[in-house]
Structure formats: structure tokens, C-alpha cells
Amino acid sequence: xxxxxxxxxxxxxxxxxxxxxxxxxxxxxxxxxxxxxxxxxxxxxxxxxxxxxxxxxxxxxxxxxxxxxxxxxxxxxxxxxxxxxxxxxxxxxxxxxxxxxxxxxxxxxxxxxxxxxxxxxxxxxxxxxxxxxxxxxxxxxxxxxxxxxxxxxxxxxxxxxxxxxxxxxxxxxxxxxxxxxxxxxxxxxxxxxxxxxxxxxxxxxxxxxxxxxxxxxx
Numbered sequence: 716x717x718x719x720x721x722x723x724x725x726x727x728x729x730x731x732x733x734x735x736x737x738x739x740x741x742x743x744x745x746x747x748x749x750x751x752x753x754x755x756x757x758x759x760x761x762x763x764x765x766x767x768x769x770x771x772x773x774x775x776x777x778x779x780x781x782x783x784x785x786x787x788x789x790x791x792x793x794x795x796x797x798x799x800x801x802x803x804x805x806x807x808x809x810x811x812x813x814x815x816x817x818x819x820x821x822x823x824x825x826x827x828x829x830x831x832x833x834x835x836x837x838x839x840x841x842x843x844x845x846x847x848x849x850x851x852x853x854x855x856x857x858x859x860x861x862x863x864x865x866x867x868x869x870x871x872x873x874x875x876x877x878x879x880x881x882x883x884x885x886x887x888x889x890x891x892x893x894x895x896x897x898x899x900x901x902x903x904x905x906x907x908x909x910x911x912x913x914x915x916x917x918x919x920x921x922x923x924x925x926x927x928x929x930x931x932x933x
Contacts, residue, residue: 724773726751726754726755726758726772727751728744728747728748728750728751729747730751731747731750731751731754731772731776732744732747734773734776734777735747735750735776735784738777738781738784740784742818746817746818749817749844749846750776750780750814750817752843752844753809753813753814753817753840753843753844754772754775754776754780755772756836756839756840756843757772757775757808757809757840758770758771758772758775760836760839761808764832764833764836766807766808766833766836767779767808767810777920777921778920778921779810780810780814781920782810782811782872782897782920782925783810783811783812783813783814783815783818784814784818785916785918785927786811786815786895786897786927787815787818787819788916789895789914789916789927789929790815790819790868790895791819792914793868793893793895793913793914793929795821795822795867795868795893796822796867796889797821797822798821798822798823799821799822799823799866799867799868800822800823800863800864800865800866800867800868800889801822801823801824801825801866801867801868801869801870802824802825802827802856802859802860802863802866802868802869802870802884803824803825803826803827803869803870804827804856804869804870804871804874804880804884805827805828805829805856805871805872805873805874805875806826806827806828806833806837806851807828807830807833807872808833808836808837809826809836809837809840810872811870811872811897812824812826812849812870813826813837813840813844813846813849815870816846816848816849817844817846820846820847820848821848822848822867823848823849823850824846824848824849824850825849825850825851825852825859825863826849826850826851826852827852827854827856827859828851828852828853829853829854829855829856831853834851834852834853837851838851856874856883857883860883860884860887863887865887865888865889865892866884866887866888866889866892867888867889867891867892867893868892868893868894868895869884869888869892869893869894869895870895870897871894871895871896871897872896872897873897877894877896877898877930878907880894880896881894881907881910881930885909885932888931888932890932891931891932892931892932893913893929893930893931894929894930894931895927895928895929896926896927896928896929896930897925897926897927898925898926898927898928899923899924899925899926900926901915901917901926901928902915902926902928906930909932910930910931910932911930911931911932912928912929912930912931913929913930913931914927914928914929915927915928915929916928
């Protein structure tokens with residue numbers, strides 16, 4: 716079992732807002748309060764479930780949640796429909812989806828997670844931090860997609876290799892829909908047939924280069 720981190724800094728809305736400001740992101744009071752509640756739950760559950768590597772909320776924010784802060788701006792640049800249907804495949808502990816939805820709340824966003832305990836954690840988070848339009852589906856992505864209208868955006872972070880994600884969801888995207896990948900690798904110079912790049916964002920976290928890219932059909 717993990718031991719609590721030695722840094723006793725309380726995970727308050729004010730502390731979260733200050734740290735986000737240091738990282739270059741301005742949160743309003745409601746966003747900071749929701750993110751503080753999520754981080755507190757994640758740090759608590761992480762002691763027994765090993766949801767993420769970092770143990771202290773500050774480390775989780777600086778190394779993992781920060782991706783969601785960058786992602787919110789990236790998603791806004793994609794010119795999605797007014798009320799997009801979004802799927803987060805292999806949602807795990809809710810990263811990047813939960814913090815993303817605290818900053819970007821357009822349309823519907825489903826956290827798809829096959830593992831029961833992680834799905835239970837996500838449901839607990841949504842009970843404590845209600846996010847309009849967000850729901851959890853526990854089960855396989857294939858079963859989820861088969862019963863839903865096509866998506867406008869699919870988000871994938873370490874769900875499976877990106878080429879396999881395209882194969883899985885390619886027929887389940889609306890015309891003009893995009894797959895957004897969070898990765899350490901830059902946009903490939905060669906893409907599979909019928910796929911094109913819609914956008915890319917490169918940034919640095921703790922001296923490590925990270926990327927988002929969005930791919931669309933046609």
C-alpha cells in the first residue's frame with residue numbers, strides 16, 4: 716500500500732488555483748473548487764488502487780492534470796459542432812477527461828472504462844463534482860459504440876496504439892469527426908489512407924516534450 720506523501724499542503728481551491736496560475740492557466744472559483752475535489756479524491760483512492768504514479772495532489776496536477784489544461788485550449792481550436800458527442804476511451808482515473816470537462820463543457824462526454832473499480836471511481840467523482848453532459852460507461856469500447864450514434868470526437872490516451880484506435884473507431888465517427896491522441900511522439904509524417912491531420916500541439920512538462928494531435932477522415 717502507498718504511504719501518504721510528506722507534503723502536507725492542503726488541496727484547497729485556492730491552492731489549486733495558485734498552482735494552475737503558476738503553470739500559466741487561470742481558473743475561476745468554480746473550476747478551482749471542482750478540480751480540488753477531484754484531486755483530493757484521486758489522491759485518496761490512489762493509496763489503495765494505484766490509479767496513477769504520483770501520490771501527492773500537487774504532483775498529480777503538475778505532471779498529469781496539466782495535460783488537460785493544455786487540451787482544453789486545443790479542443791476549442793478544432794471547430795467541433797455546437798453540441799458534440801465525445802468519447803474518452805479507456806478513461807482510467809479520469810485523465811484527461813475529468814479535468815478537461817471542468818474547463819470545456821460543450822456537448823456530451825462519455826468516459827468509457829472496462830475496469831469495474833476505475834469505473835466506480837469515476838462515478839464517485841461525478842457524484843462529488845457534477846459535470847453537465849458527462850457520464851460513465853463501464854464495459855468494452857466495442858459494446859459502447861455499437862449502441863450509440865457516431866461521435867464527433869474520440870479522445871485516446873494510452874488506450875491502444877493510435878493506428879488501432881483509428882481502425883476501431885473509423886466507422887463510428889461523424890463526417891468531419893476527429894480522433895485526438897495524447898502522446899509523447901510528434902505527428903507522424905505518414906498517415907493511414909483516408910486520414911488527415913486537423914491539428915497538433917506540442918508543449919513541455921517537467922522537461923519532457925508532449926503532444927496532442929487530431930486526425931480526421933478525408
